[in-house]
Amino acid sequence: MRETTAGHRTAAAAPSTPAEIVVAVPSCNHAGTVGQVLRAAQAGLRESFGERSNLLVSVDVGSSDNTREQVQALAAESPLLRVLGSVGVPSPGVEVRELRMILELARQVRAGACLVLDASLTSMGADWIAQLVRPILDHQIDLVVPCPARHKLDGGISNGIVYPLMRALYGKRVRHPLGSVFALSGRLVEQFLGKGVWEIEVSALPTDARTVSEAICGDFAVCQVFLGPAERAGSGPSLDLSSILATVLGSVFDEMNRNVAFWQKVRGSEPVRAFGAPVELAGNPSAVDIPKMWESFRLGCRTLQDVWAAILPPATLLALKYLAAEDAAGAGLDDDLWARIVYDFALGYRLHVMNRGHLLRALTPLYLGWLATFVRQVGLASFEDVERRLQQLCFVYEAQKPYLISRWRWPDRFNP
């Protein structure tokens, strides 16, 4: 390590002198955006934490484009930035543990705060650094989760499944529990390294539920920070809806299985500390074809009854059969039915009633049915009204939790 003119500490390879803040940017084929993110992080550190010792680290995970060259060029002209080392090109079957490298570095330099950023961000401002790190340094928070601005109808999976489910399970109202940007306290870094939470690959972070659930189950202080828009540039092949559902829900359900003893004791939910206020993304509303989504739901009801019969109880199957007869202007899926369906899929996942990939993908038509109902109900509503409607949905998930617990404990005996 060496002292720079700006008073920042930098490291050559494996720094061991203490640094109060570590900002890490893992990258893989992000040549178009990594420079922008690193420059914004560097500016943020200088502007807000210039007086403190800090470290900006880039970890490349086998990029095949010129990401590494870009990072090296930037490192040559930047005293703050250090390239921790390349993990190399991952070959099939070889586990890449880049998150471990970051967390171990944070422990090594005894960092008070460790911020992990997403190299694909195109809209990150320098002010993000202070917004995400200050709660840890000034308010004794252990995990900071960002809530980026978004359009009121965006994030259907997050709004309809992940947020209400994780809130009902863990009892904390974390609005966006999944994300590839988060800040950890030194205490939480120790906990994560001790419990093997670093086994998550950075590429899987945008859909991973482990960071938040592990922090809540470990009784660490969690907060959320409302930020501006978080636009991302795609660096890989875009996934279809059913693959996204399978990836996201696989992660959430895995955490559910892991933390049974914790969530079965939780009743209700409480808000977590929040910094800033929710922001609606400016711009025209997205075009949504409700009849098409409802038709997908009806096609599923006509065709997937045999598959769903292994997951859903008879009463739910009957309700779906009646719904399939309605058109897009009908009543749609009510919240109680939707919450029970999600819980039944979680149980089916736990019991391994069929191949888990098949099970998770079989939820797609039901999700589209719920989304069509939701968009029809709130399409013309204001951003605040949509948030209020989501709160209602969350309360229904919480009210239906005894159903989940009963089915989880006695899957054969309690099958309404």
Add this chain to the structure above:
Amino acid sequence: MWNQIREALYGATHRVLLGVASFLPGLLALVLAVLLSSLLGWLLGALVGVILRAVDFDKRLQKWGAAAWAEWSPKNSPTLLLRKTVTWTVVVLGWLVGLTAFGAGVTPQLIPHVVESLPNLGTSVVLVLLGFLLARFLSRAVLISAVNMQIQSARLLSLAIKWLVLVFAAAMALDHLHVGGDIVRLGFAILFGGIVLALALAIGLGSKEVVSRSWERQVQGKSDSTEETLKHL
């Protein structure tokens, strides 16, 4: 003359009774062997079931990462699968013992023939079983994917895949047993080729416009479905 008739009748009766007397012990031995083996198989199966349930075998297997076993087992229970395997192995062994006892008097060539055919028979049974499992897995995967792609004839596609795999497995099994010879191979080739051709024609003619529209969108860089304009995550 009466003496000759009486002697002929006595002789015939004697031969029939002798035949029955030599046949009955074998038959009784077969029935006894089957009954005893069924009882023994049931008892052993029950014992295996009790032991495996006591050690919570199904859950342990899931913890060891062999959860796929459950899916292939009846009622998703590997315990039940092992229990049935033990029972039926003992029952089949009982049948073989019984047939040996029975065949000793009646058909001495039967048992060696059966024993010689057993490896082929076993392989064929395994082939059919694997085909059945693969057909179930693939047909469900195709059904779910097709519904998610909003293909109206998803069930038809799934059925076609299922029967293709089943026909393929059955043809392999019959070929292995040397049953039917070239007729099976020819029949399979014609059937398989016919199904593939029918599918190709159906998809080619039926979705010509869909494919061309999709290509157009891809070339113009437009999204393929309207709900994709929403960000789901």
